[in-house]
Structure formats: structure tokens, C-alpha cells
Amino acid sequence: MSVNKNRFPLRETAEVAERAILVGIDRPGAAWPLSETMAELERLTATAGAEVVAQTTQRLDAPNPRTFVGSGKAVEIAELCTAYSADIVIFDDELTPSQQGNLEKIMGRDVKVIDRTALILDIFALHATTREGRLQVKLAQNQYLYPRLRGMWAHLASNRMGGGVGSRFGEGESQLEVDRRIVRNRITSIRRELAELDKNRSVQRQGRQESGMLRVALAGYTNAGKSSLLNALTNASVLSYDKLFATLDSTTRKYTLPEGREITLTDTVGFIQKLPTTLVESFKSTLDEVREANIILHVVDASSDYFEGQMRAVDDVLNQIGAQDIPSILVLNKIDLLDDEGREALAYHFPNAMQISSVTREGLDALIARIVKLAAAQDEILHVLVPYTRGDIVALAHERCYIVEEHYDEQGTWMTIRVSPSLASRFEPFSVRA
Numbered sequence: 001m002s003v004n005k006n007r008f009p010l011r012e013t014a015e016v017a018e019r020a021i022l023v024g025i026d027r028p029g030a031a032w033p034l035s036e037t038m039a040e041l042e043r044l045t046a047t048a049g050a051e052v053v054a055q056t057t058q059r060l061d062a063p064n065p066r067t068f069v070g071s072g073k074a075v076e077i078a079e080l081c082t083a084y085s086a087d088i089v090i091f092d093d094e095l096t097p098s099q100q101g102n103l104e105k106i107m108g109r110d111v112k113v114i115d116r117t118a119l120i121l122d123i124f125a126l127h128a129t130t131r132e133g134r135l136q137v138k139l140a141q142n143q144y145l146y147p148r149l150r151g152m153w154a155h156l157a158s159n160r161m162g163g164g165v166g167s168r169f170g171e172g173e174s175q176l177e178v179d180r181r182i183v184r185n186r187i188t189s190i191r192r193e194l195a196e197l198d199k200n201r202s203v204q205r206q207g208r209q210e211s212g213m214l215r216v217a218l219a220g221y222t223n224a225g226k227s228s229l230l231n232a233l234t235n236a237s238v239l240s241y242d243k244l245f246a247t248l249d250s251t252t253r254k255y256t257l258p259e260g261r262e263i264t265l266t267d268t269v270g271f272i273q274k275l276p277t278t279l280v281e282s283f284k285s286t287l288d289e290v291r292e293a294n295i296i297l298h299v300v301d302a303s304s305d306y307f308e309g310q311m312r313a314v315d316d317v318l319n320q321i322g323a324q325d326i327p328s329i330l331v332l333n334k335i336d337l338l339d340d341e342g343r344e345a346l347a348y349h350f351p352n353a354m355q356i357s358s359v360t361r362e363g364l365d366a367l368i369a370r371i372v373k374l375a376a377a378q379d380e381i382l383h384v385l386v387p388y389t390r391g392d393i394v395a396l397a398h399e400r401c402y403i404v405e406e407h408y409d410e411q412g413t414w415m416t417i418r419v420s421p422s423l424a425s426r427f428e429p430f431s432v433r434a
Contacts, residue, residue, distance in 0.1 A: 220299035222270025228358035
């Protein structure tokens with residue numbers, strides 16, 4: 001019996017990547033070289049799942065208020081879309097609602113127009129896994145969409161758009177929700193949920209504060225290797241991929257220093273140049289882990305050609321959240337990818353930095369020694385006499401403090417301890433003169 005092959009035709013089931021055209025402008029005095037920011041935009045686009053088929057730039061003193069680029073350039077971009085069968089145009093800077101609407105008219109009905117902020121929010125929506133992370137992304141998305149409701153929301157919600165990059169905004173929501181009042185209510189509701197979750201996180205942070213445990217936060221540019229460093233130090237199993245924004249949610253693990261003191265290490269969301277202000281606000285509870293730390297490890301991908309600009313971007317965010325005065329250690333990661341000349345150059349330009357490799361574990365012991373030294377600089381020296389009835393205080397000293405000296409007599413346990421300021425009040429009732 002013969003089978004009609006046309007009756008059951010094979011169908012292509014693999015998802016076809018969207019074809020993207022990237023657009024940037026070169027402005028005098030820009031903080032980042034255009035080649036650097038465009039290279040990062042290309043990587044962000046790939047992270048979102050699209051294929052870059054063309055790039056175009058224009059040198060301007062300031063963006064065109066109507067179309068961001070010049071009118072002639074906008075027409076040129078539309079022609080590129082036709083020539084390359086592009087599905088989406090991504091601008092490197094944030095577009096105003098009117099600019100986006102005007103560009104959409106020029107590009108035609110079958111081409112989406114989004115900006116860098118929308119692209120980053122889309123990636124966050126793709127990678128958010130916890131309830132808090134998803135809520136933080138939703139809040140940022142709604143804050144971004146609110147001024148764009150008249151044009152962009154309807155555009156994103158239309159059936160002709162389908163899925164793909166830039167379309168994970170309020171996925172599955174009805175067109176009836178295209179209304180300012182409803183979006184305001186949605187923002188309020190999300191903030192209320194985040195506030196409840198933040199209460200739980202605050203309780204956890206307060207518990208760590210009251211425990212006197214030294215808190216070390218890992219901050220850095222996205223893909224600098226923070227999660228890999230946390231895994232290397234604590235044998236944790238935090239997701240660690242060579243991609244932008246692989247992890248969004250903060251993760252805290254305990255670590256015991258060589259002196260016996262327990263500390264916490266917290267991996268936080270990665271930063272990026274031109275980080276949308278909506279994200280900084282939405283990820284407030286996560287960034288609090290950085291602002292309330294005793295020590296910050298500023299982790300840098302030393303193998304990147306643009307690491308110095310990335311360092312400045314991280315410093316900008318730390319200043320923005322009020323964490324610029326917290327003692328910090330510059331950690332130059334991924335030195336296993338550098339040759340001897342590259343390492344020597346780093347040592348010359350950043351003599352106080354720690355050179356490490358999370359992969360080969362090179363430099364980790366020296367990094368821990370630096371943490372111990374910096375922690376000691378913040379400690380107080382106390383001489384205490386603890387009666388034998390308060391074994392809990394002695395145990396606390398061994399877990400959270402550095403024991404300088406300890407001996408026993410009929411009165412109790414005599415100790416000289418190095419203790420963090422947040423824990424000193426627990427020992428002051430037992431303080432004696434040396």
C-alpha cells in the first residue's frame with residue numbers, strides 16, 4: 001500500500017529568528033565610543049533572540065526631535081529594511097513616543113521599531129524566574145509603556161505583530177487594557193505586591209544585621225563573572241552562563257573565613273551602560289543588598305576590550321543608589337584569558353586591584369585575605385568576661401568574631417575579640433577593662 005506523501009507534509013517547526021537592523025548616532029563628547037556601544041547593542045539583540053543583518057549610524061550633535069535620526073537617514077533605514085527583509089529596527093538610545101510613532105510610519109506596517117530600553121526590558125522579561133523578579137520587570141515595563149500608551153501599546157498588542165523581540169510587554173493581555181487609568185492601577189498593584197515581598201526581604205536583611213554577620217555584595221557589569229565567583233567561593237549552584245543578564249535575582253550564601261568567622265556573599269543583578277532608570281527603581285529591593293553591604297566586591301571582566309567603560313558604568317549606578325562610600329575591592333576577573341603582558345598592564349594601572357580567575361581559582365586565596373583585612377579595619381576590639389551560664393555568647397563570638405585571646409577561670413570565659421560594629425552591642429554588657 002502506497003502512502004501519499006503530500007497528505008502528511010513535513011513542516012518547519014524551528015523558530016525563525018527575527019532579522020534586526022541596529023541604529024546608532026555618534027554624538028560629540030559621548031561617554032562611550034560608538035563602536036563599543038553598538039557592539040554591545042548587537043550582543044543584547046542576540047541575547048533577545050534576534051539576528052542582526054545590518055547596522056547603520058549617523059553623526060549628529062543631537063537627536064532629531066521628530067525621527068531621532070535625520071529624515072533622510074530614516075528613509076535610508078526603511079530601504080535597508082526592504083533590502084534585508086528586516087522584521088525589527090532597534091535604536092541604541094531611548095526614543096520618545098512621537099519619534100517611535102513617526103519612525104513606524106516611515107518603516108511600514110510589517111517592521112517593529114523599538115529602542116535600547118525596550119530591548120533590555122524584553123531580555124529581563126525573558127530571564128526573570130522568581131515571582132519578585134517577574135514583578136520587578138512588569139513594573140519597569142509598565143512605567144516605560146505608560147507615556148507610550150497612545151501609540152506603542154496598541155502597536156505591541158496588535159495581532160499583526162506576533163511574538164519576538166520587544167513583544168513580551170503584557171503578553172496575553174486584552175486590548176481593553178490600553179488605557180492610562182488601568183495601567184496606573186496595574187503599576188500601583190505591582191508596587192503593592194513588591195512592597196509585601198520587600199518586607200520579607202527586609203526581615204531577612206534585618207536578621208543578618210542583628211546577627212552581626214559581615215555582608216559582602218558582588219556588584220559589577222553584566223557577564224563580569226559574579227555568579228561564577230560566588231560558585232567558586234561557596235560551591236553554590238547559581239546559574240552561570242556566558243550571556244548578558246543570565247541571572248536577575250540576588251542570591252545569598254554563607255561563607256566561613258579562614259579565621260572562623262561566618263560572612264554572607266550576595267550575588268546581585270548585573271549593571272549595564274545606559275541602564276534604564278525604570279529598572280533601577282523597579283529593582284530597588286535587589287539593589288538594597290548592595291547599598292546595605294559592609295563590603296562591595298566590584299567584579300570586572302578584565303578580558304573585555306571595554307572593561308574600563310564598564311567599570312565607570314557600575315560606579316555610576318553605585319553613586320545613583322547611594323553606595324559609593326561603602327568600602328570596596330576591585331576584582332579583575334577572567335585573567336586566565338589574558339597573557340603575561342596583559343596581566344602586567346593591569347597590575348600597573350590598577351595596583352590595588354585583585355586579579356583572579358573564577359574558572360582556575362587563581363587569586364581566590366588572596367581575595368579572601370583582602371576581605372579579612374578590610375573587615376578587620378571596620379571591627380572594634382572588645383575585652384569581655386562571659387559567665388559560664390551564657391554559653392550562647394561564647395558560641396556567638398566563635399561564629400561571628402575573630403578571637404584574639406581566650407582563657408578561663410572561676411568567673412567565666414575571658415576573651416579579647418574583634419567584633420563588627422553591628423554586633424558590638426551584644427557583647428557590651430560583658431565588657432571589661434583590659
